Amino acid sequence: MAEHELKKVEFTKEMKKTHTIITPNMAPIHFELIKNVMESFGYKVDLLRTQGREIVDEGLKYVHNDTCYPALLSIGQMMHALHSGKYDLDKVALIMSQTGGGCRASNYIHLLRKALKQDGLDHIPVISLNISGLESNAGFKITLPMIRRALAALTYGDLLLLLKNQTKPYEVRKGQSDDLVQKWITELTDLFAQNKAFSQKESKVYYDKIAQSFAAIPIQKTNKIKVGIVGEIYVKYSPLANNNLEDFLYEQGCEVMVPGILGFMIFKVDNRLEDVNLYGGSIAKKNAMSLLKWYFTKYENDLISALKPYPQFTCPSPYSHLKELAGDVIGYGCKMGEGWLLTAEVMELIENGYENVVCAQPFGCLPNHIVGKGMIRKVKEKMPDANIVPIDYDPSATEVNQENRIKLMLAVAQENRDRKEEENKKS
Numbered sequence: 001m002a003e004h005e006l007k008k009v010e011f012t013k014e015m016k017k018t019h020t021i022i023t024p025n026m027a028p029i030h031f032e033l034i035k036n037v038m039e040s041f042g043y044k045v046d047l048l049r050t051q052g053r054e055i056v057d058e059g060l061k062y063v064h065n066d067t068c069y070p071a072l073l074s075i076g077q078m079m080h081a082l083h084s085g086k087y088d089l090d091k092v093a094l095i096m097s098q099t100g101g102g103c104r105a106s107n108y109i110h111l112l113r114k115a116l117k118q119d120g121l122d123h124i125p126v127i128s129l130n131i132s133g134l135e136s137n138a139g140f141k142i143t144l145p146m147i148r149r150a151l152a153a154l155t156y157g158d159l160l161l162l163l164k165n166q167t168k169p170y171e172v173r174k175g176q177s178d179d180l181v182q183k184w185i186t187e188l189t190d191l192f193a194q195n196k197a198f199s200q201k202e203s204k205v206y207y208d209k210i211a212q213s214f215a216a217i218p219i220q221k222t223n224k225i226k227v228g229i230v231g232e233i234y235v236k237y238s239p240l241a242n243n244n245l246e247d248f249l250y251e252q253g254c255e256v257m258v259p260g261i262l263g264f265m266i267f268k269v270d271n272r273l274e275d276v277n278l279y280g281g282s283i284a285k286k287n288a289m290s291l292l293k294w295y296f297t298k299y300e301n302d303l304i305s306a307l308k309p310y311p312q313f314t315c316p317s318p319y320s321h322l323k324e325l326a327g328d329v330i331g332y333g334c335k336m337g338e339g340w341l342l343t344a345e346v347m348e349l350i351e352n353g354y355e356n357v358v359c360a361q362p363f364g365c366l367p368n369h370i371v372g373k374g375m376i377r378k379v380k381e382k383m384p385d386a387n388i389v390p391i392d393y394d395p396s397a398t399e400v401n402q403e404n405r406i407k408l409m410l411a412v413a414q415e416n417r418d419r420k421e422e423e424n425k426k427s
């Protein structure tokens with residue numbers, strides 16, 4: 001092996017019994033549920049919930065500051081955990097996703113191995129979480145039942161996030177929506193452990209129970225400014241990366257909408273189909289991907305159906321509609337990073353009354369600068385009410401600066417609302 005090459009340490013079947021898998025946290029609700037899914041398959045998992053500047057500083061020790069911010073943070077969070085003294089360093093493994101696309105996210109895993117080597121910890125196995133066949137491990141297999149459960153967990157995550165965001169700003173008793181999210185995470189965890197609540201038949205029952213429970217929270221509806229959050233997937237969801245963006249917007253008196261992860265999953269599968277449409281490829285691959293897309297879409301349909309009896313909640317549009325929206329302004333071949341889906345999410349939010357949009361991007365993230373910032377003018381031409389602010393996140397960006405830019409966007413939102421109210425009074 002050449003000196004610059006990094007060794008891959010296998011996660012063996014024996015390690016499944018002895019090792020704790022340390023997992024970075026991207027989306028707090030979703031990942032809590034995914035952790036439970038992994039545990040239901042016999043893995044010991046520790047989901048990192050650490051916060052604060054020290055994670056960034058730790059990341060900067062191992063990852064160059066011009067590397068993608070999500071890589072810097074996840075690696076920083078994992079190295080910080082390894083240095084915490086909490087773990088037996090001979091009984092831990094790390095896990096990291098590898099997208100397999102053309103973006104740098106496929107290479108985060110190598111940066112993590114480099115960081116481990118720098119610290120003499122390269123005996124620690126790093127598991128690649130991918131469905132592209134990039135790396136495999138004897139002790140960690142992504143099976144069909146696991147994919148099924150993970151999909152159900154992601155759908156529950158999307159539903160809980162959506163209902164919490166639409167209830168929390170109006171709740172009479174503060175904290176009730178957050179408490180309900182925790183209650184459902186605990187209840188779903190118990191059900192997962194008993195092999196329940198995964199099948200589509202059972203999930204539908206629980207989606208309805210969840211929607212019912214949020215609808216029962218006493219609220220006082222007021223006229224709040226509605227803000228959507230889009231962006232690079234890690235920065236969009238992770239409070240560590242976006243400096244608690246959702247909380248900040250609540251504190252500013254807004255209602256927030258964050259599009260779910262399920263749409264992104266369908267997008268990733270659909271991209272493989274578009275590859276075949278645009279550049280050619282095997283019919284077998286096309287058929288397999290069509291089947292997978294159909295399967296993923298069933299979960300989306302169930303989520304939308306569960307919300308239909310509750311008109312007080314804004315229901316997300318199906319992926320097929322987002323694709324239609326994007327088709328008017330951007331090509332489907334534009335698919336690195338969040339690709340055309342990011343533009344489509346902006347348009348769908350505006351269509352649903354969330355005309356004010358924060359586009360959260362890692363500084364220097366080329367794909368998202370193109371499909372986010374780069375598309376603002378085109379979106380505004382089609383949707384003149386759009387009030388979009390791109391915000392960069394990186395190790396040196398100051399929170400004050402980010403918040404001031406968002407406050408400026410909110411001031412414009414307020415002006416737009418006042419103007420519309422005036423116009424309505426006159427007409």
Ligand code: SF4
Nearest residue numbers: 068103104105337365
């Ligand atoms: S989407 Fe942006 S942040 Fe994510 S890997 Fe690609 S370049 Fe990096």
